[in-house]
Amino acid sequence: MTRLRHRPALDVRVEIRGELPREDAEYARARAQATAAILGPDARALRLRLTRTRDRALTRPALAQADVELDDPGPVRVQLAAGAAREAVDLVLGTLAGRAVRLREVGEIGLAAVHESAYRPQYVDRPLAGRRIARRKAVVLARRTPEQAARELLALDRRFHLFLDADTGRDGLVHRCPLSGAVELWPTGGDAVPVLDLAEAARRLWLTARPFICHTGPEDGRSRVLYRRYDGHYGLITPVADGLGGAGTPSARN
Incomplete structure (x- = not known):
């Protein structure tokens, strides 16, 4: 008799920092679970951290960071910011999935860093x-x-x-x-x-x-x-x- 070996489900964790509507937090968790399903069988421990800052000087106050462990190439991490929480979640998880595929198949990320520059986190203008x-x-x-x-x-x-x-x-x-x-x-x-x-x-x-x-x-x-x-x-x-x-x-x- 042949025994089938099942890989454990991908561990998905979402951390919310700052004040966000419950609907946005639930959206982040749902999108993280959906992304986990397409990352492939070698993915482990997907993490999503979503932070909303109160600094009104920032045009992109919603900061999202996502990282995942892959058998190859290893850890993959993306950090991007947007004007709204859901936009930041979509950007960071979509970029993470695309970057994982590119690193697996090509070994580098091409011009992705240039295209993502418009969504880089902003520095707080501290005296x-x-x-x-x-x-x-x-x-x-x-x-x-x-x-x-x-x-x-x-x-x-x-x-x-x-x-x-x-x-x-x-x-x-x-x-x-x-x-x-x-x-x-x-x-x-x-x-x-x-x-x-x-x-x-x-x-x-x-x-x-x-x-x-x-x-x-x-x-x-x-x-x-x-x-x-x-x-x-x-x-x-x-x-x-x-x-x-x-x-x-x-x-x-x-």
Whole structure:
């Protein structure tokens, strides 16, 4: 007798933040379940987080983030914002499903990042004197080739990706260009990355209006990243001193 093996149902979780009508929350849950049904048999643990901010200065106050675990290429994540909650849900789940297919079949997302730029989350315009480092994250960098790091950057919908270069053994960083969406390797060797304390790094980040700045920490000589958070504050990613981990260690992403 042949026994049929059934794969467990995809775990779907929806998190609502902020004040939303019950109908919008129910719509988000229904759309998440519908998306789960088309993601394929290798999908696991679909998560949808929907946030509605009260900041009237934002033209896209509804922020949606969706992520799913796939056997290949691994974790896939999308974060987009829209004027209304249901629009944000449709955008992020549709993009997640399309990106999963593209990554499976082609291994990259093409020009998707350019087309999605109109729906990127907006930065809160926080006064300079009121900004602080709201999140500090010390990580063991994953050992990756630049090509592997670039693929993870796109799959996880990040602006930059800090990793340990498998070829050189040095800290490496890939990032996505804001205008073209192309992925580039940030030079992190020699004098390419300046040695800065946090005060100077924050000053340069403000002067250049860049989303992040990669610099060398004066304490340990490791590359670290100070970046802008959407809430108007800063975040800091710092490799741990012994972060020479193997292929299984987590990488730093944003």
